[in-house]
Amino acid sequence: MSVRNLDALFRPKSVAVIGASLRPRSVGAMVWARVLEGGFAGPVWPVNPKYAELSGLVAFGDVHDLPEPPTVALICTPPATWPAIVHKLGKLGTRAAIIFGEVKRSEERAVLAQTLAAARPYLLRIVGPGSVGVITPAFNARFAASPFPVKEGGVAWVSQSNAITNAVLGWAYARGLGFSHAIALGDEADVDAGDALDYLASDPSTRAILLELETVRAARKFMSAARAAARNKPVLALRSGRADADDALYSSAFQRAGVVRVHSLDDLLDEIETLGVGRVAASSTATLITSDRGVATLAADAFAAAGDALAQWPEAAARAVAEALPHLSASRDAPSALPGNPLLLGDDAKPEHFARALEVLAPHRDTGTAFVVHAPTHSAPVAEVARVLIENHKLAYRGLLACFFGGVDNATRDALHAQGIPVHTTPQRLARAFARLVDYRLARELLMQTPESLPAQVPEQIDCAQVQARNAVAAGQTALAGEEAARFFECFGLTVLREHAAETASLRSYQGGVTEGGIVETRDAPGCPETAAAVDDAKIVDLAIELRDDANFGPVFRFTAPSVDGLTAPMCFYSLPPLNPVLSREVVSRSPYARAVSSIEPVLAALTALSRAVCDVKEVAGLQATLRVTRTRAVLVAPRVTVAAKRSRLAIVPYPRRLEENLYWHGEHMMIRPIRPEDEAMHSAFIKSMTSDDLRLRFFGAVRGFDHSQLARMTQIDYDREMALIATAFDENGMEYTLGVVRAITDPDNEAAEFAVAIRSALKSKGLGRLLMTKIIEYVRSRGTRWIVGEVLAENAPMIGLAKALGFAVSRTDDPSVVGLRLALGESASA
Template sequence: MTIRNLNFLFAPRSVAVIGATERPGSVGATVLRNVLAGGFGGPIYPVNPKHQTVGGRRCYHAVAALPEAPDLALICTSPTTVPDLISQLGERGTRAAIVMTAGLGAPAGRHGHTLRQAMLHAAQPHLLRILGPNCVGLLAPHIGLNASFAQAGSTPGSLAMVSQSGAMVAAVLDWAAARGIGFSAFVSLGDCSDVDVADVLDYLAGDAETHAILLYLEGIGNARKFMSAARSAARCKPTLVLKAGRVPEGARAAATHTGALAGTDLVCDAAIRRAGMLRVASTEELFEAAETLAQPHPLRGRRLAIMTNGGGPGVMAADALVAGGGELAQLGHATLERLASGLPSNWSYSNPVDIIGDAPPERYAHALRELLAADEADAVLLIHAPTAIVPAGRIAQELAPLLQQRQRLVLCCWMGGASVEQAAELTRKAGAPVFATPEAAVEAFLQLSSYARNQRLLMEVPSSRCGPHADTVAARALVRRMLAAGCLSMGETDAKALLEAYGIPVVPTRAVPDDDAALNAAAEIGYPVVVKVLSPDVPHKSDVGGVVLDIDHEDALRNALSAIRSRLAALRPEARIAGYSVQKMVRRRQARELIAGIASDPVFGPVLLFGHGGVDVEAVADQAVALPPLNHVLAADLVSRTRVARLLGATRGAPAANMEAVYDVLVRLSQLVIDLPEVVELDVNPLLADSSGALALDARVRLAPAAEGNVRQLAIMPYPEHLEQRCTWQGEPLLLRPIRPEDGAAHQLFFSRLTAEDVRFRMFTSVSALSPAQLARFTQIDYAREMAFVAIREHEGAPDETLGVVRVVADPDHVRGEFAVTVRSDLKGRGLGRLLMEMLIGYCRASGLSEIIGEALLDNERLLELARALGFSSRHSGAGTVLLSLRLADGTGAGKTEHPAAK
């Protein structure tokens, strides 16, 4: 369940406070006082069997005695009373409750159920939504509702705050009140027994009063539900996250380097980035970033131009920018000449643009005007240090018109105290964010840059296919064979066979049982060779001297094998030797050693890791993680977030590594983990990369049978290849399949071949071409919530044609889906629309939707006729449109929307 009945939580017409009292310091007294003081305009009903009046209002002795069913109930009673109260409220017709009470983990009876479970079972038949238990409550300032026991209220604003910590609620409300920050909603989630962060994100994404969403997170439950809700919210509103738990409590034991390195916080950071949200490190950063992201001009790149009236502050800003990964804009000759025309001869002639300390207001305006016109900069930072020559307020007055008319981001830093207060206020009113120090302004710019990058990644919805040369049949057979034999750890030879099945280049390796077999293998491979010990008790061979390189003749190999046995006997006497692996010695002097792999996170499931490889991988600690599925764009972003990425470019005496080959390995590992969920850990270390490509030297894999419950689903649903169908239409073959991001160009061409009338039928307005944002919205979809099928005419050696498209967008509760269908104008009337609609109806029924709805213009006769033929009912809306509806099943979507108590 997601947003079902949450409107009664955020916008109730009446409120009951159950457990209301006048006892000082009690939760019931505080909650009632806050509700009464908040200015809520609807009826407020105190409930307590021990009182006739509370807070000057009539008090009702029981839920049954209330004059009406309250939209929202606030429960402040003892834990044992909660399940029965929820049952009574549900029977009366209440559809939302906030349970402030803690301690519902206690047993509810003889059958092992907890009070929490009993509460949810009581709510289930009535679809009554529960916030909490053990929460501070909720504030909806726009309707004057303070349904909490927080010590402070809030004024109305455009920010929504959602917190998993009650202590943070009190602290942030206090902090925000002191700074004049208001909220559209403030939610304390408590134990998230029913309403969780994903539910609230879904609701706030559609809330007109909320312009940005702030999250304080301590943990995430259902990763796919969270990612779908977060990606949906972040597409339409800035969503910022303050996540606790950056420092791991301790490293867990893992069979592979990847399993040990992929820490939970790294994974959570990757999830936030992939969802298009922005992570910040402190409460202050949370609100500063919200203010900066509210600017009307989105940031397009990482190049910052700095103008200052003092060299020192400009240098401080430049240092902070470069250290944070930003880029100092390189101003071209023409821009420098235009700047020079209005600046004194001793200005800096570079970025930072030092306009000198005696600058009058006109000089500031000249420099800002020219920098705003410079194509070399993505944003401008204005720094002013107070002087006795010109008051800061006069400078701000001169700049205000430029700031109001600007088409590019400008950040203002007014250094000092009382002398710059007027200037700071004037520039705020002009719409520019203001900061007290150069470093704070640069940090805000870097956050904006990160947010812009995350938004670009949000639009990437990769296919689960990695291209040719993936032998999934052989790979699955190998995994099944290993599991059938009870072997959960693949040695180097089998691991390389698995990689090879996915087209990842490997060094041919032979596993041998003893010394003689090793000598024979080396003679056949040809010296020089590498020999490694094979032992089920030694996950990392280098730790015990189990690897010998560059063996160039038979006697050297004999000595190496003997030395390996001696070292193993000394360091790990209990370790069993199963044999050795022998492979050709690879001499790629200019290759960089990398690591790539797969790990399993307890929350987000499979993740991919990349970083600096070799024997010192843990000590170097240079890695980044990403959630699958990946495409080359996402793989490039993963690589860019490591320090070793800087070593992959051209260096003295070494050409740049073939980056496309590195990205290709990561994309193929992404497909491997999609196809083979039994692979829970995988190392490729080292992965060599140079100008000739990438090569896996060593690999290790850990498996887990799916039946053991160790296999977790992907947090982001990949392209559903299993839904592809081939059919014959009008005597020609067609491919019907889900839409892919790669369909952008074909979709734009398809749209261009629609008549103006057909565009009006689909868009309800006149549109000549799809904007990039519209095109992305149509082709880059979240398959967990939306589906679009395209009819494709394939052409050998030429781009495929899109002939028609049908789509459905499910509501967050996955009960009802809204459909739309469009066929290329020159192909209408030939049955293609019906073919697509029948495919969509089958998909919707199988996915658990109960109803498909749609809207059509009154004169869209073809669609209305098709809908009637498919069994849709229709009714006029009174607004020139017809509402269409097709019931697929009774209930709530085949279990997809059941109340948490039923799970």
């Protein structure tokens, strides 16, 4: 499951505490006390047959005695009681439960399995066991054993550790910081980190998500959820266990998902301040405003150490500051010089000078985010400087962050927080916190990058590779090596240096340049040792490539290379398929050898082709190869492929080539296929071809066009949860263009998929919309989804008529201008 019924957990209407008690130090007593202290406004029911009343409230002897089903149940009883309690709750209609008790012995694990089985028929969601609880301050829902009150804030906390959760909640409370939600996952028997991310990604009260975890369960769900969440809001993760062998794999997975990894609890805590309080649109640069030269130097050093950059002011900004603050020239070593960044207001600076600086810099947006770092002086007390920051914070276009040496009193801190101004105690903490914001922006940009067009692949060659692998498995082979492996990879455009040639060091001469796929074409040249020696001299590195089937993330690539100078550590990093040229470039950019390569295009093409082989041939369970990189070329050396009838699923669903279909439609050849990231330009042209009225009917409002990030979201889809099928053809110049697109986005529970369809305006009423709708209905049904639904403007009679013809039921919605469409896709849905 995923987000199903999590709304009951995070937006509760009533709660029952089963096992509530007054016995000191018991779990039931702690949880009961915290619920009451939180002040939950809905009904609160204690359940314990030993009491007639608890804390002035009527106690109930059994779950069946409750006046109505609680939306959330807090289970504080021993494990042996869980299956029966959960069965009763599910039958009543309770939708979520938190189990506080722990599972330690084998017999208790069997009881947990029975508990999950009891919950499943009722779709009752369980947090835990071994959870310290879930807190939602907006509802005063303190459903936890944690001793610390929690204020309302903009950051969600999700953790696998009870101890760290308690520590973080205490730290935040002492500093006046809050959370939208605080979730201790416990053993994740049901609700896990992926489920929490799925819910929080669309939670309007959550501006950022902080994860603390050691392992990822259900890697595909986690990656899909993390990628979706990171497109909407910052997601930062702290993983313990950096010394274990899989840590580099986690770093790669986080980066691929757009999650920013932090390496210390201090850094994660600082982000509660920066993200939970601030409304900072992180630019890549900042302007530092302070009064003291020593403070400025210290802060600039901190920024440099964190990898931040101070903005280079345009001359117009410098002149504007000089005119607005004329006293600055008298305090500078060179009176005729213009002020710059850091902006030194002088030892005698007054609070109004800070305000004036913000005002003058406001029109110059390329000065970046504003940072005020201030050590209290007689002429500029902290409280007064804080006051002018509060009064002028809206002038900081990219946001405003503050650092006050020695701290501020609670009232001043809370006043700054109320206006969205984060407050840090040292320049180092401020600089690192800002660096994480920049990391998030860069990670999000990488998620939105449009890959270069891929070279055309001949389907027959891919079919040949698939047949070769299947035949090998059927014959009882476990590996392809030598000539067999060479033929396999050549189907994907790769050039292979045979093993015997590598062993004798008689390298083939490189003639003929680059093939259509961007991979070097090599030809035998026996008797030409001079040419072979020249190529060998030009070798940059032998990159060892291994594909292994990880127990959690499925097939993953591991790239290793020797130390570049014999002193630094050998290169080693991981990457999750599928790879495209943009992602391959990101991998290559991490290598210290990249600077020595004249052209990295052959390397990018080689890595992308290897990824295609893994994605297109599911019998590939592993591979070992060396990619020999020269200054201008790349070639595989002695590859070996492990084949098997079955392997783990890829954590990220690759492009589903099986859905490609060639048709003959209205006198021309047409292809229907899933949309690809490199279709962005073509998709932009398609939208521009639609009339303004057609765009209004499709997007429910006036649309002038879409920018890169919006188009990227339309073309870079998660094939695990979304499908967009486009119909394309070729014009008289041989250029591919889009005729129409149909899209379906499935909820994380695979319960319902929401569709949308658009057709090139010139092609309306020719049956293309019906064809595409039929295709998407077939696809959604094949996934086992129960319903396909949609909404259209009531005036869109052609779409409503098509939906009725396809069997959709039409219904009213809360908006009289919009009608709902709904089609059952299976017997269970019809029932």
